[in-house]
Amino acid sequence: MSIQDEWIVLDTNIWIFGLRRVPNFPACAELLESLNRLRLVLPRQILQELQANLVEQELRTLFRLLNRLPVPPKVDWQKAAREIIAKYEQLGCRLGDAVVSAHLEELGVKTLVTENRDFLTELTGLPFRTINASQALAELTVKSSP
């Protein structure tokens, strides 16, 4: 499985670390520069978190460039189903992470790229895999090597 062959979700921390250019997470900025090689899904929770972090002008700029990608992102404003959220809370997710997990399941997305350690190390039994930005870049590199 490679992120070049599937629809993926970038967690909010990837977007924000990338745009902030957080020194400890350089792969996030690098991944944002490779958006044209990705197929992105933006679920409601992530969209709302981006709205909470960016001002209107910044959001407009972001969506203008996203809409120019070779494969425009799938934007999904549907709320997640209560019963699926509850299932993830029972697995140990906090409410917010449970909502993101429910979105992934409902949208059939099999990969979440995140720097959230709760997702990366503490949860098991998720129907999708979690990788960090460095791992995502590594998959892109393997794929594009001759």
Next chain:
Amino acid sequence: MTKRVEELARQIASLEKSDLQALLDRVEELSLCHNIETLSDQYRKRLAQEGELHEEEAEKVLLKLKQIRQEIASREYPG
């Protein structure tokens, strides 16, 4: 159109099809990088003006993002 652009356009138009496609793809890539960089500059400038750009504090940013996530989820899915 300047003379230089006209000359460049002629050179590009004379490229072989595969080179032309590679060139257009590369221009798209560079354009994306430039646009992301511009957005990042705007965002970082605003954060700096607001005193919120603490580059060494990734953990604090992560914590804030988690708080925002919880607040939004609690509002959207009360009870």
